Amino acid sequence: MMSNGDGAAAKATNAAKSGAQAAKVAANFVPSKEDYQKVYNTIAEIMDDAGDYDDGSYGPVLLRLAWHSSGTYDAETKTGGSNFATMRFEPESLHGANNGLDVARNLMQKVKEQYPWISYGDLWTLAGVAAIQEMAGPVIPWRAGRVDGVAEQATPDGRLPDASQGGSHLRAIFGRMGFNDQEIVALSGAHALGRCHTDRSGFEGPWTFSPITLTNDYYKLLFDEKWVWRSWNGPKQLQDKKSRSLMMLPTDYVLTQDKSFKKHAKAYAEDQDLFFKDFSAVVVRLFELGVPSKQWVSEEPWTMKRVEEQSSN
Numbered sequence: 001m002m003s004n005g006d007g008a009a010a011k012a013t014n015a016a017k018s019g020a021q022a023a024k025v026a027a028n029f030v031p032s033k034e035d036y037q038k039v040y041n042t043i044a045e046i047m048d049d050a051g052d053y054d055d056g057s058y059g060p061v062l063l064r065l066a067w068h069s070s071g072t073y074d075a076e077t078k079t080g081g082s083n084f085a086t087m088r089f090e091p092e093s094l095h096g097a098n099n100g101l102d103v104a105r106n107l108m109q110k111v112k113e114q115y116p117w118i119s120y121g122d123l124w125t126l127a128g129v130a131a132i133q134e135m136a137g138p139v140i141p142w143r144a145g146r147v148d149g150v151a152e153q154a155t156p157d158g159r160l161p162d163a164s165q166g167g168s169h170l171r172a173i174f175g176r177m178g179f180n181d182q183e184i185v186a187l188s189g190a191h192a193l194g195r196c197h198t199d200r201s202g203f204e205g206p207w208t209f210s211p212i213t214l215t216n217d218y219y220k221l222l223f224d225e226k227w228v229w230r231s232w233n234g235p236k237q238l239q240d241k242k243s244r245s246l247m248m249l250p251t252d253y254v255l256t257q258d259k260s261f262k263k264h265a266k267a268y269a270e271d272q273d274l275f276f277k278d279f280s281a282v283v284v285r286l287f288e289l290g291v292p293s294k295q296w297v298s299e300e301p302w303t304m305k306r307v308e309e310q311s312s313n
């Protein structure tokens with residue numbers, strides 16, 4: 001808890017720096033939690049207004065944007081992470097792992113124009129929060145404070161995971177961010193959502209039958225279905241023997257093959273509440289990677305309300 005007036009003043013200055021993007025907005029405007037809730041609501045509206053796009057929601061691709069902007073963090077050099085939103089710049093925007101994320105960035109640009117005071121890092125991570133909460137996932141406590149960076153802060157290629165690899169690669173990539181086995185497994189459960197696109201990653205198909213609702217089905221399916229290598233003219237991926245309509249990446253399948261990963265994946269398959277609890281905790285950390293704590297505008301994270309919770313009052 002901040003106890004002195006200087007601390008409060010510093011927080012207010014941070015709020016102004018992060019939120020204000022000073023040159024662009026009227027003097028003295030310090031956004032409040034309610035202002036961020038308005039941004040959340042606008043994101044939620046856009047997410048649902050997806051027409052024929054994929055499975056009818058932009059939620060999954062927005063979550064992927066939030067993750068790829070955070071997952072570049074390197075704990076040793078303290079570079080990368082969600083602070084500077086450097087995926088706006090080349091060459092990071094052109095890294096193979098970020099293929100297709102222009103869709104999400106362009107959607108969020110419309111929101112940025114409506115609320116010019118929000119930083120891109122705050123906007124993208126708030127979109128990740130909205131995606132998870134609006135797709136029936138757990139509450140993701142969130143706070144504001146990221147600032148816009150410059151092209152020179154863009155991260156080198158190769159910091160995000162390569163789906164064609166195995167357990168040691170996952171441990172190296174996520175270990176660099178500061179995550180352990182249990183956290184790697186919990187984060188992977190995001191693949192209950194969305195799908196792979198041949199024109200983005202080369203892989204194809206959804207992981208679950210309900211790709212716009214977060215559940216623990218990803219883990220259940222990993223254990224309950226028989227997975228076989230798909231024979232096709234594309235990168236190595238697995239398909240379920242029964243329906244042949246679902247997929248797993250080599251990095252997903254390894255959660256059933258590695259003893260330590262398997263223990264956690266089994267636990268999440270058996271207990272959705274446990275998955276939601278651990279997923280929320282690890283996503284909060286993911287989205288805060290690379291943000292110096294003095295930048296946060298509030299000591300305590302905020303809980304943004306789901307759209308349905310607001311309409312009832």
Ligand code: HEM
Nearest residue numbers: 060061064067161162163187190194195196197200201251
């Ligand atoms: C474990 C390492 C991971 C690998 C190798 C990986 C790889 C991939 C690949 C290849 C795609 C398909 C992209 C496309 O073709 O559109 C994808 C999609 C996705 N990933 Fe991951 N991912 C990983 C971890 C994560 C994490 C930690 C999250 C979030 C917490 C996440 C969230 C998503 C989402 C929501 C999609 C669907 C996007 C859409 O439907 O457009 N992934 N991932």
